[in-house]
Amino acid sequence: MTLRLCLCVVALLVGGAAAYAKDVLTIGVSQFPSSMHPNIDPEVIKSYTLSFALRPIAAFDKDGINTCMLCTALPTLQNGLVRIEDRAGGGKGMAVTVKLRDDILWGDGRPVTAADLAFTARVGRDPTSGFANTRVWGRVASVDVIDDHTAVLHLDEISTLYDRLPAILPEHLEGPVFARVAGTGDYRNQTTYNRAPTTPGLYNGPYLVTDYQPGQLVVLEPNPYWKGTKPGIRRIVLKAIGNTAALQANLLAGDVDMAPGDAPSLTIDQVLQLRKQQPDRFTYIFRPALTYEHIDLNLDNPILQDIRVRRALLLALDRNTLVERLFEGMQPVADSFVSPLDPMHADGVTSYPYDPARARALLAEAGWTPGPDGVCRNAAGARLSLSFGTTAGNRLRELQQQVLQNQWKNACIEVTIRNEPARTFFGETLKQRVFTGLAMYAWSFGISYPPRQTLATDQIPTAANNYGGTNYMDYRNPTMDAAILTAETNLDPAAQKVAWADIQRIYADDLPVLPLFFRADAYVLPKWLKGVTPTGHSDDSSLWSEFWRSE
Numbered sequence: 001m002t003l004r005l006c007l008c009v010v011a012l013l014v015g016g017a018a019a020y021a022k023d024v025l026t027i028g029v030s031q032f033p034s035s036m037h038p039n040i041d042p043e044v045i046k047s048y049t050l051s052f053a054l055r056p057i058a059a060f061d062k063d064g065i066n067t068c069m070l071c072t073a074l075p076t077l078q079n080g081l082v083r084i085e086d087r088a089g090g091g092k093g094m095a096v097t098v099k100l101r102d103d104i105l106w107g108d109g110r111p112v113t114a115a116d117l118a119f120t121a122r123v124g125r126d127p128t129s130g131f132a133n134t135r136v137w138g139r140v141a142s143v144d145v146i147d148d149h150t151a152v153l154h155l156d157e158i159s160t161l162y163d164r165l166p167a168i169l170p171e172h173l174e175g176p177v178f179a180r181v182a183g184t185g186d187y188r189n190q191t192t193y194n195r196a197p198t199t200p201g202l203y204n205g206p207y208l209v210t211d212y213q214p215g216q217l218v219v220l221e222p223n224p225y226w227k228g229t230k231p232g233i234r235r236i237v238l239k240a241i242g243n244t245a246a247l248q249a250n251l252l253a254g255d256v257d258m259a260p261g262d263a264p265s266l267t268i269d270q271v272l273q274l275r276k277q278q279p280d281r282f283t284y285i286f287r288p289a290l291t292y293e294h295i296d297l298n299l300d301n302p303i304l305q306d307i308r309v310r311r312a313l314l315l316a317l318d319r320n321t322l323v324e325r326l327f328e329g330m331q332p333v334a335d336s337f338v339s340p341l342d343p344m345h346a347d348g349v350t351s352y353p354y355d356p357a358r359a360r361a362l363l364a365e366a367g368w369t370p371g372p373d374g375v376c377r378n379a380a381g382a383r384l385s386l387s388f389g390t391t392a393g394n395r396l397r398e399l400q401q402q403v404l405q406n407q408w409k410n411a412c413i414e415v416t417i418r419n420e421p422a423r424t425f426f427g428e429t430l431k432q433r434v435f436t437g438l439a440m441y442a443w444s445f446g447i448s449y450p451p452r453q454t455l456a457t458d459q460i461p462t463a464a465n466n467y468g469g470t471n472y473m474d475y476r477n478p479t480m481d482a483a484i485l486t487a488e489t490n491l492d493p494a495a496q497k498v499a500w501a502d503i504q505r506i507y508a509d510d511l512p513v514l515p516l517f518f519r520a521d522a523y524v525l526p527k528w529l530k531g532v533t534p535t536g537h538s539d540d541s542s543l544w545s546e547f548w549r550s551e
Helices: 044-050 114-125 171-181 244-253 268-277 307-315 319-327 356-365 395-410 422-430 478-489 493-510 541-547
Strands: 010-012 024-029 058-060 066-068 082-086 092-099 140-147 150-155 207-213 217-222 235-240 282-297 385-389 414-417 438-443 513-526
Touching: 024 244, 114 140, 114 150, 114 171, 244 268, 244 395, 268 282, 268 319, 268 395, 268 513, 307 356, 307 513, 319 395, 319 513, 385 395, 395 414, 395 438, 422 438, 438 513, 478 493
Parallel strands: 024 235, 385 414, 385 438
Antiparallel strands: 010 282, 058 066, 082 092, 092 150, 140 150, 207 217, 217 235, 282 438, 282 513
């Protein structure tokens, strides 16, 4: 079944300034990728950056329709490219035939082939590779290479994700690297994407990474072997400015041309303010999105293992006032991680309206009562104190922290703010689960994509899986695991809807994460730039960057 999602765009296209041609586009972002490998360390900023240069086999477009990018036809049961098959050891699996286009070349002129697809599947199935998306590649038991551009993926189970086909790796470059380190867990460090990210053959999109200065900038220039629409911008520079106030100053000074909404950049309150102050200077676009702002809870912490404390933490927050004052109501409060814009959204899950009295009552039930300084203590005299971290330099997140800190203080909960640069926060603190309390950031979701990567027990990052999962909470619930498995493996649409409703119900009841709100992606574009089309989901606008034009 093809899932369709219609997201409405609110575009404020303001006139006044004369358009002019320009062949260099400087994009201001507030984070920098912790690595450049497409399958390791999933990050919004990495996805946005790589989407200029590396194409997935298929992606969802602006209308929420899954479409081929490297393939000639999307595999489906209806067109015969997907079939159910018996597994040798018993049970059912799937055979998915992928037909690659014959005009796609790597940036060194080598053709993209079925051998690249087979190699990627082999790496992805290795538990030491550090691949994050094990639900796709980890289920590929074997690959039959039929010819240079045709391969059959044999899945070891029936999967609803058979047409979710991400980026593949160049075997001629990565094959020797992986052969040297396979099984050691060192592939993530030795990959060419990290060692030499400007190597042209790593990329197959309209642009190549031609300069890479860690923590500072990425330069992209047209791929001479790209056979599709010729890119309209000669050079794209992604300039990392970790402080969002400084990023805004660079935009106003003309040192930065654009602030994208689907990458970490200006915050929505900054864009709203810019629109008021500079209504005619830029093009402003606001797109409702599936991006989910939330707070991870480290469930290894004994305080947070008590569900009454977790519920009290959420009941103590006045999220409606927060989104109204900071975002003019444009970012709705969330009850779970599934946006109402997604077809699998379920109504009727447990919600937690602002109720500080109920929060204090739950804390009392859990044995926490206010001390002389207003901070709760338990019978042993221990304080109800938690660390609270996010990405340093993001002015809006830091403002959110202060608001939430004060609201928790009113409920006798003490939180201590400990922020870190994004590279450290995502690269070490979350990945290796060294945070001890609360961690605030965003998940960027694909349309109706089951949440194994973030909520399944087998996705808890450990040394054994080379810290490849993103269940940073250490959340373990067999009922949740079973519901996720059903959403991934049952092809009956009705059964999928039931499974998705169960996932959202369990999530809202267990609260391994505190839901905050769903974002609207806010773009600030120069008047001369045309063709940028926001999608509102995890397949970034930069996937269609060859259509961007200077006018």
